[in-house]
Amino acid sequence: MLDVRGLTHTYGSGATAHTALADISFSVAEGELVSVVGPSGCGKTTLLRVLSGLQRPTGGEVSFQGRPVNGVPEGLAMVFQDYARSLYPWQTVAGNVRFPLRHLRLGREEAHRRVAESLAAVGLEGHSDRYPSQLSGGMQQRVAIARALAYQPGVLLMDEPFASIDAQTREDLEDLVLKVRERYDMTIVFVTHDIDESVYLADRVVVLSGPPTTVVTTIDVPLPQPRDQIETKELREFVALRGEVARLIRRPSSDRAPEPLHSHSGND
Amino acid sequence: MPPLNSLTRRGRLDHGPRTSILGTLRRGLVGVVVALCLAEAVARWGVDSSALPPVSVVLANTGRLLVDPAFLTEVAATLTAAVTGLGIAAVAGVGLGLLLGSLRWVERASSVVVEFLRPIPSVALIPVAILVFGQGSEMKVALVTYAALWPILFNTLYGVRAVEPLARESARVFGVPRLAVLARVVLPSTAPFVAAGVRISAAIALIVTVSAELLAGAAEGLGSWILRMSSGGANTDMVYAGTIVAGLLGLVVNGLLRAGEQRLFRWKRLMEEQT
Amino acid sequence: MKTFPTVEPTSHARGPGMVRPAPANPGQGAQGPARSGRTARAGRTLGSFLLRWAVLAGLLLVWELAALNARSPFFPPPTEFLARAGELWLPSAEAWLTDSMRDDVLPSLARMLAGLALATVTAVALGVAIGLNRRIGDYVDPVIQFARALPPPALIPLFLVLFGRDDLMRVLLIAFGTSWPILINTIEGVRSIDPLKHATARVFGVPLHTRLTRIVLPGASQKILAGVRTALALGLILMVISEMVAATGGIGYHIVQAQRGFQILDMWAGIALLGVLGYLLNLALTLVEHRLLAWHRIANRPSSEPAGQ
Numbered sequence: 039m040l041d042v043r044g045l046t047h048t049y050g051s052g053a054t055a056h057t058a059l060a061d062i063s064f065s066v067a068e069g070e071l072v073s074v075v076g077p078s079g080c081g082k083t084t085l086l087r088v089l090s091g092l093q094r095p096t097g098g099e100v101s102f103q104g105r106p107v108n109g110v111p112e113g114l115a116m117v118f119q120d121y122a123r124s125l126y127p128w129q130t131v132a133g134n135v136r137f138p139l140r141h142l143r144l145g146r147e148e149a150h151r152r153v154a155e156s157l158a159a160v161g162l163e164g165h166s167d168r169y170p171s172q173l174s175g176g177m178q179q180r181v182a183i184a185r186a187l188a189y190q191p192g193v194l195l196m197d198e199p200f201a202s203i204d205a206q207t208r209e210d211l212e213d214l215v216l217k218v219r220e221r222y223d224m225t226i227v228f229v230t231h232d233i234d235e236s237v238y239l240a241d242r243v244v245v246l247s248g249p250p251t252t253v254v255t256t257i258d259v260p261l262p263q264p265r266d267q268i269e270t271k272e273l274r275e276f277v278a279l280r281g282e283v284a285r286l287i288r289r290p291s292s293d294r295a296p297e298p299l300h301s302h303s304g305n306d
Numbered sequence: 307m308p309p310l311n312s313l314t315r316r317g318r319l320d321h322g323p324r325t326s327i328l329g330t331l332r333r334g335l336v337g338v339v340v341a342l343c344l345a346e347a348v349a350r351w352g353v354d355s356s357a358l359p360p361v362s363v364v365l366a367n368t369g370r371l372l373v374d375p376a377f378l379t380e381v382a383a384t385l386t387a388a389v390t391g392l393g394i395a396a397v398a399g400v401g402l403g404l405l406l407g408s409l410r411w412v413e414r415a416s417s418v419v420v421e422f423l424r425p426i427p428s429v430a431l432i433p434v435a436i437l438v439f440g441q442g443s444e445m446k447v448a449l450v451t452y453a454a455l456w457p458i459l460f461n462t463l464y465g466v467r468a469v470e471p472l473a474r475e476s477a478r479v480f481g482v483p484r485l486a487v488l489a490r491v492v493l494p495s496t497a498p499f500v501a502a503g504v505r506i507s508a509a510i511a512l513i514v515t516v517s518a519e520l521l522a523g524a525a526e527g528l529g530s531w532i533l534r535m536s537s538g539g540a541n542t543d544m545v546y547a548g549t550i551v552a553g554l555l556g557l558v559v560n561g562l563l564r565a566g567e568q569r570l571f572r573w574k575r576l577m578e579e580q581t
Numbered sequence: 582m583k584t585f586p587t588v589e590p591t592s593h594a595r596g597p598g599m600v601r602p603a604p605a606n607p608g609q610g611a612q613g614p615a616r617s618g619r620t621a622r623a624g625r626t627l628g629s630f631l632l633r634w635a636v637l638a639g640l641l642l643v644w645e646l647a648a649l650n651a652r653s654p655f656f657p658p659p660t661e662f663l664a665r666a667g668e669l670w671l672p673s674a675e676a677w678l679t680d681s682m683r684d685d686v687l688p689s690l691a692r693m694l695a696g697l698a699l700a701t702v703t704a705v706a707l708g709v710a711i712g713l714n715r716r717i718g719d720y721v722d723p724v725i726q727f728a729r730a731l732p733p734p735a736l737i738p739l740f741l742v743l744f745g746r747d748d749l750m751r752v753l754l755i756a757f758g759t760s761w762p763i764l765i766n767t768i769e770g771v772r773s774i775d776p777l778k779h780a781t782a783r784v785f786g787v788p789l790h791t792r793l794t795r796i797v798l799p800g801a802s803q804k805i806l807a808g809v810r811t812a813l814a815l816g817l818i819l820m821v822i823s824e825m826v827a828a829t830g831g832i833g834y835h836i837v838q839a840q841r842g843f844q845i846l847d848m849w850a851g852i853a854l855l856g857v858l859g860y861l862l863n864l865a866l867t868l869v870e871h872r873l874l875a876w877h878r879i880a881n882r883p884s885s886e887p888a889g890q
Contacts, residue, residue, distance in 0.1 A: 138480030333719035425859015427818035433840030556730030
């Protein structure tokens with residue numbers, strides 16, 4: 039579905055060059071939910087921008103559904119961390135969800151059905167005529183998720199979508215992601231710096247090192263489905279997995295000296 | 307031009323006690339009455355009253371003028387010229403603003419030319435406009451277009467630059483074609499800036515039209531009417547009545563455009579109330 | 582500080598291309614790569630500088646060729662009227678100060694600057710009072726809104742009656758017309774100051790006059806200067822208007838006389854002079870602003886620098 043081979047990305051050149059991605063390879067199978075976790079400042083946002091085709095990497099290759107990614111590929115959707123800026127304030131909730139559907143030429147009824155259905159899926163029926171600025175942060179992020187669902191993408195990229203949302207709402211939204219994934223049978227790449235979140239949501243966790251970023255390892259998450267915020271997190275396997283990921287992030291690998299986390303140039 | 311904000315519009319940060327709308331109205335009325343009394347007093351006891359007639363007389367004349375068909379024809383001529391010039395300036399200003407805002411090199415290349423053209427006051431071009439267009443309405447329209455162009459152009463430019471990059475990117479991620487991004491992301495997001503520019507330019511357009519009529523001795527219009535009235539020297543009360551109508555016209559146009567903005571850009575207001 | 586739809590006046594008033602000084606990089610020493618980066622940037626700045634002026638020169642050239650071709654009586658070639666402008670106003674061997682410079686340009690500028698100065702002082706004082714006290718604002722708002730909507734040329738008869746026909750009347754007309762943008766911007770600027778700053782000062786018992794000079798004026802300074810910039814453009818217009826009626830000298834008088842006497846070169850020379858004066862005055866104001874608002878740039882540096890380019 040999505041293949042990343044030997045991806046590298048360097049900002050600038052010469053003495054001021056900053057290598058954000060040193061060597062990234064992983065793949066995502068159809069219907070899988072893969073979370074990508076790493077210390078803050080490890081180039082997660084760069085990685086997602088490259089995956090989505092918004093940014094061209096300086097080296098390596100990304101292919102999506104068998105075709106190399108050059109520019110933004112079709113059938114891809116993204117939920118950004120900054121919901122307030124990625125939604126369109128001049129459009130209503132329904133308008134925002136309908137927005138990317140226009141160029142698909144779906145026909146009025148089909149578009150209407152998708153909008154209504156995806157808004158219902160995120161629990162926002164009855165809010166369709168309000169403006170994003172009239173909603174709380176959590177509800178705005180639900181709109182962004184609905185927008186992605188209505189588009190029915192081949193793969194959904196989520197860039198730390200819940201990083202600026204309070205803990206209680208965050209748990210609700212995590213469960214929402216699991217629910218819609220079940221229902222739409224969707225392939226999801228979920229980038230986060232939250233270890234609990236990465237393990238709780240995923241089928242597989244890709245652990246990144248600090249910059250220059252490489253893939254430390256990939257861990258399978260054989261936790262039973264459906265997951266539950268309390269019961270799943272009480273399981274011994276969950277505790278063991280989150281411990282393993284945490285140790286990997288704290289000590290990236292034995293042969294590399296720990297990198298200062300804040301030396302990064304600010305794209306995460 | 308300045309941000310033409312009404313002073314009574316509640317700012318985000320209140321200093322002093324919060325006041326009710328009724329109190330604001332009452333105090334505004336008191337202010338107007340005091341100003342009128344002051345002007346009346348100056349006219350009655352200060353200066354020669356043939357040169358500066360009392361406010362009561364001027365206001366009575368203003369009332370009579372507002373129902374006088376011959377006078378209203380002149381006002382219509384002024385409005386037509388102002389609106390035509392404003393329309394041309396809006397189309398040109400938005401087009402140029404989008405172009406300069408989207409292509410940095412065009413903006414860079416044109417900057418010095420713009421810096422030299424912009425400070426040339428439109429009134430200084432009245433002589434040229436008379437030579438080229440005569441004293442008819444084309445002259446007025448040309449001057450208005452020139453003067454009204456700048457605020458619209460710069461507001462559009464500023465608006466395009468203020469478009470949220472993430473808003474563009476989210477459209478691109480969903481595969482929205484580039485031209486559609488311009489039409490459905492850049493334009494709506496810039497629209498409030500354009501509207502503010504048009505409102506500022508509308509005030510300028512009216513002032514420039516009346517000025518051009520006054521200074522160039524145009525065939526018709528509010529300005530030429532004032533000029534005709536003042537040439538005899540006996541009709542000073544009419545001159546002031548005409549001036550007051552010009553001021554009222556400006557107020558009405560500004561109010562209408564502001565109300566239109568409030569309706570059209572409700573989303574913008576909602577956004578501001580949030581922050 | 583998002584104040585919509587006020588539309589940040591600085592940016593549209595300054596226009597796109599005021600020569601922006603290259604950002605200073607105090608952190609970078611004289612190491613090789615840093616230096617080469619700096620020369621590269623200097624090269625780019627020089628390049629774009631040349632490009633801007635080349636475009637102006639190119640347009641003038643096109644005009645020149647078109648004018649030579651068409652020989653329209655109303656549109657003389659730029660070289661001719663620029664030469665005439667030089668003759669009229671540039672210092673020459675016989676006179677350091679030409680007649681027209683002494684009789685038209687300098688008095689015009691003096692009146693304009695006097696009017697602008699008067700407007701700035703009055704409008705800032707009034708604006709601070711209104712900005713700090715909403716009730717005062719309520720009383721004067723309708724009157725201000727109306728007075729601002731009056732077309733200044735229509736006020737000339739009134740000003741002639743009230744203040745006579747000489748310089749005083751012109752200075753007051755300019756002051757009257759230019760005070761509105763400064764007044765409105767001062768009010769906006771004062772009202773946009775974070776109330777927490779006032780509260781902090783009051784808690785520490787800072788007296789009113791210190792609060793005015795240390796909190797209110799600096800806080801509103803950016804907006805005030807933006808207002809002055811707008812007022813400057815308006816001042817030029819009013820300067821010309823006031824000299825088109827009942828005047829015996831000044832740039833506006835010069836232009837009108839030239840047009841009436843069909844001295845087309847003189848007329849265009851006057852218009853070009855206004856363009857140059859406007860450009861120079863704007864530049865001067867930018868320098869003043871740069872000095873006065875240095876603290877503002879420093880305060881905003883971390884957030885504005887990466888987003889700037």
